[in-house]
Amino acid sequence: MIPKVPITVTVNGRTYEREVPPRLHLADFLREDLHLTGTHVGCEHGICGACTILLNGDSVRSCLTFAVQANGAEITTVEGLGTPDDLSPLQQAFREHHALQCGFCTPGMLMSTIDLMQKGTPATEEAVRGALSGNLCRCTGYENIVRAVLAAMEAAGPEGKAAEGTENEAGANG
Amino acid sequence: MKPPPFTYVAATSVAEAVAALAAHDGEAKVIAGGQSLVPMLNFRLLAPAALVDINGIRELDFVDATADGGLRIGALTRHYTLLTSPDVAERFPVLGEAMRHVAHLAIRNRGTIGGSLSHADPAAELPMMVTLLDATLTVAGPGGERQLAAADFFDGALTTVLAEDELLTTITLPPLPQPHGWGFHEFAQRAGDFALAAAAVVLTADDGAAANVRLAVMGVDENPSRIAAAEAALVGQPVSDDTIAAAAAAVREAVDPPEDLHGSATYRRHLVGGLVERAIRDAWARATGNAGGAA
Structure with a gap:
């Protein structure tokens, strides 16, 4: 039996101490230990x-990272953006532009x-499509996602690069 | 799927990592960015007894501009760092261009040059780049360090000459002639996917004739390779439609492309020739200061 490893991680500003098997994504x-689904x-x-x-401020695939590797790290998940009553500007843009249907890809789209x-x-359609090409959506055909992202970029302006509730993380490793 | 169980070792120095690899007697794997290794674990194509995590070895994360005009790159340097490095853009613009084709942002944030080279995917950009640029790879093992030419490092698809207790630590790129022209063309079915084929060219224009020609291709053989016959077809004369056609023909002759559901060997052989032609045209245009059409 491979022993569990103690880790300390900060997720959306809250610190958790847990013991995890090394192979746990x-x-x-x-999802399962912290119930952040x-x-x-x-x-x-x-x-x-x-x-x-x-x-630590950078987008990563959490299925290609082990929890044990996140020891000491700061993590932001979609739960760290807004709440149903108080959407973040990016989430609001997704809603306004109808950028989701089933919603399965949406958390990944938002974090990316x-x-x-x-x-x-750059706030151009070509650049946004290229930058989001690692996120698959099977519902929307992407049109409205691209519109929402461009609208959010325009609203944030050149000074808004590091917006969206990632104040801690954006500075840590940006 | 979920990976099979493994023991986890977080190394904080090269010596520690090498000792951990040696202690597991060939049953341990190094994890850096994990962007190729973890999918293989998730598919259960691999079941190592231990993973030796080198993300804590900070001294392996660097891009140093060397006095001779080259670069030294630490094995833990992320793709995103190379993509945005001013030193890469200035000294090895062909590498900077190649990095634009490597995967997606979230993969680039994590994936490392040492990991890509050690994984040795025949359709990955970095193995081709170190082959094109005649890099020297420094490898640490229990008995100390050894230096390998990039051309001797790869040993078939997904295989290198690294021993099970060795760790790639540093990639040294010797300087390119300055100024030089370069070209890079790749074809993938979707942005960020592995390429079906790619071609890269570096050359200079000396008194109107092509010189210092390097030409490499990937995706069309077990390993990326320079094609000496194609380089020879270009050297010593102005680049023309005839010399370009001769170089492309030499490439098509030299390669042995794989065949799968994404394309036949015949298609890949045809494709790589076209990519070579474009890469040569761009390189020559840049070398002769006529790069308007080459961007």
Whole structure:
């Protein structure tokens, strides 16, 4: 029996201490140990992007990262953005532009968008499509997702790169 | 799926990592970014007894501009760092361009140059780039370090000459002639996917003739490779439609492409020739200061 490993992680500003088996994906840790089920698990091999979260401010696939590797890290999941009554500006843009249907890909789309905005992706359709091409959506045909992201970029402006509730993480590793 | 069980070792130095690899007697794997390894674990294509995590070895994460005009790159350097490095853009613009084709942002944030080289996917950009650029790879093992030419590092698809207790630590790129022209063309079915084929060219224009020609291709053989016959077809004369056609023909002749549901060997052979032609045209245009059409 392989022993569990103690880890300390900060997720959405709250610190958790847990013991995890080394093979536990960060995605499963978030969902099953912390009950933060907003992070979705799709393909489980890094293709679909549904499990994208921010690890020390950078977008990563939580199905390709082990929880034990996140020891000491700061994590932001979709639960760290807004609440149903108080959506973040990006979430609001997704709602206004009807950028989701079934919603399965949405958490990954949102987290990837935060990173592409903070890394200075130009606010053009081509650049946004390229930057989001690692996130698959089977409902929308992407049109409204691209519109929502462009609207959010325009609203944030050149100074808004690091917006969206990631104040702690954006500074940590940006 | 979920990976099979393994013991986890977080190394904080190269010596620690090598000792941990040696202690597991060939049953341990190194994990850096994990962007190729973890899918293989999730599919249960691999079942190592232990993973030796090198993400804590901070001294392996660097891009150093060397005095001779080259670069030293630590094995733990992330793809995103290479993509955005001013030193890469200035000294090895062909590498900067290649990085634009590597995966997606979330993968680039995690994936490392050492991991990509050690994984040795025949359709990955970085193995081709170190082959094109004649990199020297520094490898640490229980008995100390050894240096390998990039051309000697790859040993078939997904295989390198790394021993089970060795760790790739540093990639040294010797300087390119400055100024030089370069071209890089890749075809993948979707942005960020592994390429069906790619071609890269570096050359100079000396008194109107092509010189210092390097030409490499990937996705069309077990390993990326330079094609000496194609380089020879270009050297010593101005680049023209005739020399370009001769170089492309030499490439098609030299390669042995794989065949799968994404494309036949015949298709890939045809494709890589076209990519070579475009890469040569771009390189020559840049070398002769006529790069308007090459962007």
